[in-house]
Amino acid sequence: xxxxxxxxxxxxxxxxxxxxxxYREIAETMTEIGFKMNHSSARNYVLRVMRKFxxxxxxxxxxxxxEPELDRLVKSPTFQKAICEILQxxxxxx
Numbered sequence: 001x002x003x004x005x006x007x008x009x010x011x012x013x014x015x016x017x018x019x020x021x022x023y024r025e026i027a028e029t030m031t032e033i034g035f036k037m038n039h040s041s042a043r044n045y046v047l048r049v050m051r052k053f054x055x056x057x058x059x060x061x062x063x064x065x066x067e068p069e070l071d072r073l074v075k076s077p078t079f080q081k082a083i084c085e086i087l088q089x090x091x092x093x094x
Contacts (some may be wrong), residue, residue: 020084050074053083 007044026042030032051074058065058078073079 046080047074050080050083054079 023042023046026046027037027039030037030042042044051070054065054070054074057063058070
């Protein structure tokens with residue numbers, strides 16, 4: 001895990017799953033197809049999308065989380081993997 005240089009109390013890890021890619025690989029692929037990106041930008045995009053999923057789920061299920069709780073949820077590898085599995089299942093059905 002690496003410490004965030006701006007906030008010494010927070011840490012993050014690059015996460016990959018069984019068939020996933022890491023943030024560096026995402027950034028390299030995006031750069032190759034014409035969208036210059038580094039690994040931290042790739043991570044930020046992924047977290048923004050995960051935040052949208054978390055917001056929608058909380059609203060749908062009438063769950064009220066504080067901002068710190070929502071941030072922890074969004075950064076959770078377990079949450080990210082669950083969203084990935086839902087999307088893969090949806091893709092297989094359609």
